[in-house]
Amino acid sequence: MEPIKIFDTTLRDGEQAPGFTMRMGEKLQLAKALASMGVDVIEAGFPAASPDDFRAVQTIADGVAGPTIAALARCHSSDIDAARDALANCKKPRIHVFLATSAIHREHKLKLAKDEILTRTRIGVARARSYCADVEFSPEDASRTERDFLGQVIDEAIRAGATTINIPDTVGYTTPQEFEDLFRWIGEHVPGAREITLSAHCHDDLGLAVANSLAAIRGGARQVECTLNGIGERAGNAALEEIVMALNVRPEEYGVTSAIDTKRLVAASRLLSRITGIPVPPNKAIVGKNAFAHEAGIHQHGMLEHASTYEIMTPESVGFDGERFVLGKHSGRHALKSRLNELGHGVADEDFDAVFAAFKELADRKREILDADLEVLVVSNASGATGPWTLLSFHTSSGTGRLSTSTVSLTHETAPEVDEAATGDGPVDATFRALMRATQQTSGALTDFHVASVTLGEDAQGQVTVDCERGGRTYRGVGYSTDIVEASAHAILDVINQWERASVTAPEQGMATAGETH
Numbered sequence: 380m381e382p383i384k385i386f387d388t389t390l391r392d393g394e395q396a397p398g399f400t401m402r403m404g405e406k407l408q409l410a411k412a413l414a415s416m417g418v419d420v421i422e423a424g425f426p427a428a429s430p431d432d433f434r435a436v437q438t439i440a441d442g443v444a445g446p447t448i449a450a451l452a453r454c455h456s457s458d459i460d461a462a463r464d465a466l467a468n469c470k471k472p473r474i475h476v477f478l479a480t481s482a483i484h485r486e487h488k489l490k491l492a493k494d495e496i497l498t499r500t501r502i503g504v505a506r507a508r509s510y511c512a513d514v515e516f517s518p519e520d521a522s523r524t525e526r527d528f529l530g531q532v533i534d535e536a537i538r539a540g541a542t543t544i545n546i547p548d549t550v551g552y553t554t555p556q557e558f559e560d561l562f563r564w565i566g567e568h569v570p571g572a573r574e575i576t577l578s579a580h581c582h583d584d585l586g587l588a589v590a591n592s593l594a595a596i597r598g599g600a601r602q603v604e605c606t607l608n609g610i611g612e613r614a615g616n617a618a619l620e621e622i623v624m625a626l627n628v629r630p631e632e633y634g635v636t637s638a639i640d641t642k643r644l645v646a647a648s649r650l651l652s653r654i655t656g657i658p659v660p661p662n663k664a665i666v667g668k669n670a671f672a673h674e675a676g677i678h679q680h681g682m683l684e685h686a687s688t689y690e691i692m693t694p695e696s697v698g699f700d701g702e703r704f705v706l707g708k709h710s711g712r713h714a715l716k717s718r719l720n721e722l723g724h725g726v727a728d729e730d731f732d733a734v735f736a737a738f739k740e741l742a743d744r745k746r747e748i749l750d751a752d753l754e755v756l757v758v759s760n761a762s763g764a765t766g767p768w769t770l771l772s773f774h775t776s777s778g779t780g781r782l783s784t785s786t787v788s789l790t791h792e793t794a795p796e797v798d799e800a801a802t803g804d805g806p807v808d809a810t811f812r813a814l815m816r817a818t819q820q821t822s823g824a825l826t827d828f829h830v831a832s833v834t835l836g837e838d839a840q841g842q843v844t845v846d847c848e849r850g851g852r853t854y855r856g857v858g859y860s861t862d863i864v865e866a867s868a869h870a871i872l873d874v875i876n877q878w879e880r881a882s883v884t885a886p887e888q889g890m891a892t893a894g895e896t897h
């Protein structure tokens with residue numbers, strides 16, 4: 380079996396999807412989970428896109444050991460230099476340079492002729508190569524590019540020093556047969572193509588991203604680019620967990636093997652979902668909550684006789700809960716640390732006390748702490764977005780035919796305790812008004828409110844996600860509690876804290892924060 384590299388782009392292409400913005404601490408937490416799962420390459424971001432992206436790549440490059448860390452750059456010297464700078468302390472850096480090559484992109488977007496594309500490719504790749512021994516080049520929209528011209532561009536990139544050539548199906552247009560054939564053609568016709576690594580990057584506009592990635596492997600690709608839960612631009616990218624398990628369950632079909640520890644797939648998928656606040660559909664292959672559920676009598680009968688009647692892989696092989704400790708109010712530090720490690724959510728020693736204290740507090744309110752509750756604890760701790768305001772206590776009253784009232788008590792990092800009260804149309808609205816008043820916010824409106832249960836059961840935690848608008852921008856806040864009004868108060872305060880931090884760092888522009896959504 381030949382090895383195949385798994386290149387994860389959850390933090391770059393995945394984060395490009397509307398509503399999937401992640402904060403720095405959350406990105407680092409996710410990158411650590413990806414590293415402990417065994418991905419070969421983590422594309423940590425696009426450093427020239429924003430100071431936040433630059434810092435995220437830098438932080439991951441400095442703090443995550445194991446995988447190669449890649450940074451994306453256009454064929455612009457300033458983009459390539461930003462990638463170099465963000466990766467300056469990285470042990471295994473990769474600069475990923477891209478330039479669109481299809482006629483549609485050349486004529487309508489870049490307004491460049493073919494010879495200019497060739498020149499820019501050569502200059503961009505050579506510049507990246509002068510900084511870094513590991514350079515990837517992507518001819519964007521490769522699958523809609525004239526084959527002969529694509530061959531010329533790849534040849535130019537290889538001669539300029541690219542060590543990986545990635546073939547993106549940028550708009551999810553190709554089909555498995557066509558894509559396999561394209562990879563074979565490149566291997567056979569482009570000089571030097573067999574000496575470098577060929578890679579596939581597929582989008583899911585026609586629901587073919589995973590099938591196309593697997594076809595590319597049959598055609599000679601030895602790296603696949605993918606994201607957890609298949610998140611990404613528009614309909615998303617190829618789902619990492621689906622590719623990895625297809626290779627695992629059908630090795631005879633593809634003849635390659637990945638280094639992924641498949642038992643960590645479910646935990647990583649849930650961590651991402653918890654960070655973004657976007658749930659995984661129950662019927663999602665490999666990681667959805669119904670992926671191993673059986674309700675129909677005929678299926679249950681078959682399963683009771685032999686699990687392989689209706690299961691092509693075991694739930695344990697992808698990390699669905701098997702035998703384990705039950706975590707609750709009587710559990711101690713060893714059990715908590717061991718379960719967090721099993722889930723791939725290692726918490727730094729200096730952060731562990733805070734996570735343990737939050738665990739004990741929750742265990743007082745819940746009979747059993749499930750894996751989803753632990754993900755919430757880890758994410759809340761990793762977001763690092765707790766101040767300057769902290770909710771001390773709140774009280775609401777509401778009933779049929781009367782206004783709701785809410786009283787809140789808050790502390791501020793630099794001010795004494797504040798108490799305020801407000802009435803509103805329901806307890807959440809009253810709490811929103813009381814918090815706005817207590818923190819002296821004069822503008823901002825609650826525009827969306829979503830509540831989801833973190834786990835099942837009468838003592839389950841609720842996850843509240845709120846969108847609040849201010850100055851034409853939408854900010855997202857997330858809060859957790861066994862009481863959904865309290866979770867709402869935490870989510871609203873999360874937004875108010877983002878506003879306050881933004882006004883400290885960029886008062887004149889109301890600078891966007893990591894929690895901003897578009």
Ligand SMILES: CC(=O)SCCNC(=O)CCNC(=O)[C@H](O)C(C)(C)COP(=O)(O)OP(=O)(O)OC[C@H]1O[C@@H](n2cnc3c(N)ncnc32)[C@H](O)[C@@H]1OP(=O)(O)O
Nearest residue numbers: 392395425427428429453454455477478479488489519549
């Ligand atoms: C298929 C993909 O996923 S590609 C990656 C997509 N990711 C992103 O776009 C990340 C977020 N993007 C951003 O923050 C911004 O678009 C920035 C900072 C990168 C650029 O912002 P701006 O300079 O304002 O340019 P804007 O986004 O409006 O337009 C893109 C420019 O890049 C050019 N461009 C696009 N791709 C490339 C490329 N690979 N190499 C060189 N130039 C490129 C376009 O022609 C356009 O140039 P122009 O400004 O001279 O007309």
Ligand SMILES: CC(C)C(=O)C(=O)O
Nearest residue numbers: 477517519520547549
């Ligand atoms: C930058 C490239 C690899 C990309 O994301 C795409 O073409 O979809």
